[in-house]
Amino acid sequence: MIRRLILGAVLCLPWAALAKPPAGGVLCATYPSAPACTGQQPACTLCHTAPPQRNVFGAALEPHLAPGAPRPLSDGGFSLALPAALRAVEPEDSDGDGVTNLEELLRGTLPADPASVPASAPGDCVAGQNPGYDICRYDLRFAYRRVLLDFCGRSPTYAELQAFAARGDDNKREFIDAELERCTGSEFWRGKDGQLWKLAHPKIRPVGSIKSGEDAGPIPLADYYDDYALYAYAQLDHHDAREVMTATYFVSRQTEPTRYTATPSLPSQFVEEGRRAGNLTSAWSLTSFVMFTALPRNAASQSYRAYLGLDIALQEGLYSIPGEPRDYDAKGVQAPACAACHATLDPLSYPFRNYNGIAGAASARYVPGRIERYFSAEAPDITQIPESGFLLGQPVRDLVEWAQVGANSDAFASAAVTDYWKLLVGHPPTAEEQAEFVTLWRRFKGTHQYSVQRMLHDLIRTEAYGAP
């Protein structure tokens, strides 16, 4: 029966998930409640150091994968054999950290990493006398202090804490929510170099020496403050956070106090409205991540990492497409060591083919026939690069659809909430925090309709945030 279920699961998976390697999908069909499978697929590093080399957990699995069957296994044979192999090594402790493989999988730690072990569950909390903190429960005073420090950038004063202590519990909760609303209007939160800008730094990856406009560098090429403005705008005032990827408008920033305003055009931006995809097609992104390349793999992988939380360099988010990589630009990416990632990365990059990076007067623009015009001599088949591609295993006809599919994905919601979790809780969600975390990003996507402001009210009510 279980084999039928797995076979059914394999056959019913999106067709791209059937593509090689199907391991993540099969593992999630076997352990659907595993934290690595909530809104995502496990990274290849769960079983591999770098595919096809296996880590200790993968090596433990291998002898149980259809023993005696000729190698290499077909995708179908692999998919059918993997569940039994996983079951066979469940009681083992492959990395020798004292926790079985099964418990590690179900609690969200890595069965091949002895440093990755489940922490004590919140239920293990042992109460005791502590005059300062309610250490085993949500502590309203602790949460109040954190909210002021996180969103206003300062501790409450002694008098403010005295006044807070005099409130009833329900009133304290209401007051904390009101303070959150007030503080998200602060310069510390929304201003230049404030907390929202800090979240944006690794996405935008500014380089001061080539900045144009305000605070221009010595070689002014593009103005990344426009990217910060759109990012901040999408996070604030109940705007739709997805628009950081999908906006066809731009955002201007006014100061003292900081305000962000949507605008249909900016003198520093050049992509026509019908070809815009938020910060993916900003002048800075094209200048910095496309630069001079024909096939902008860097632009695609950076967008994938920044907004969907999937880092191909860490073997995350690999949805290999059959027949890929085609190696249109003759870079040798069909070599086995390269193909494991490029079967995902190259079709992820094709939709960027007509977006120019640095190209004189045609910089940072959508140029139909760009490859044919500028790069036809680079490789025999290079003009065959299609504008259609694949994202998360799903076909997309161009970059605008790429951005829409990405913005509507679970990966986007999970990545957006992870950013705030790390900022406000202080670390990525742990195995013990997974239930609260998954609830949070699902409500962000559903109930809150991608309003960061509403999501933040949920976040500060979690035990992870408010229990000392």
Added chain:
Amino acid sequence: MRPETLVVTAALALAGCTRQPIATVLDVDAGVPPVGNESDAGTPVAVARSTRNNLRFKGPERLTTDFAAALDLPPAGLCNEVGQYPCATFVHTVTLGGVEPYQSGFYEPLPVTGVTTPIAVERMALAGCTQRVALDVSAPAAAVLFKGVGLDAQGRLEDRAGPPVRAAIQALYQRGLQRDAEAEEVDAWIQLAADIEAAGGTRPGRDWMTAVCFAVLSSAESVFF
């Protein structure tokens, strides 16, 4: 008295304090008496430990804001190296857990505090406290922390255990840690004044003010949240 001596003395005095919510813990799991967390009288103080281990370091902006508020100093003037380079937003930014994205490519804070982070924190606390003490001593009528704390001809506190000294300690705790000082903490700081006087400095009263301010602002309770 040399600053290093002050720092060590203050740290030792602080270690003797009880009921530090963060520093004084009971190892519930092991079921053994607390180690290194005894009151001056040697009585174990049982304060239950957080099971989440989820303290966060304030970082450059919040340290600046909180220190400046505690000392009633303008944030821009709190700490400047050689009088002109801001400690938190320029010289020690990355060390203090900040970022420097535009010129150095530090897009995310370091995942852990560095070996020099405590030095930078202490630098900021000492710079701010030195200014506050100078202002309070030179203009007693407008004093913020050490209001009414008189000095005698030898530069000592006129009354080490008197109400003005106790009030100053309370003011420091309320402004710096947003709580009242425990009786044991007040006693420890008064003892520190005696220790500093015994060490034979030329201005023991001012040194005590700086030391107690520095020790409170640079304590774990002050710099983590």
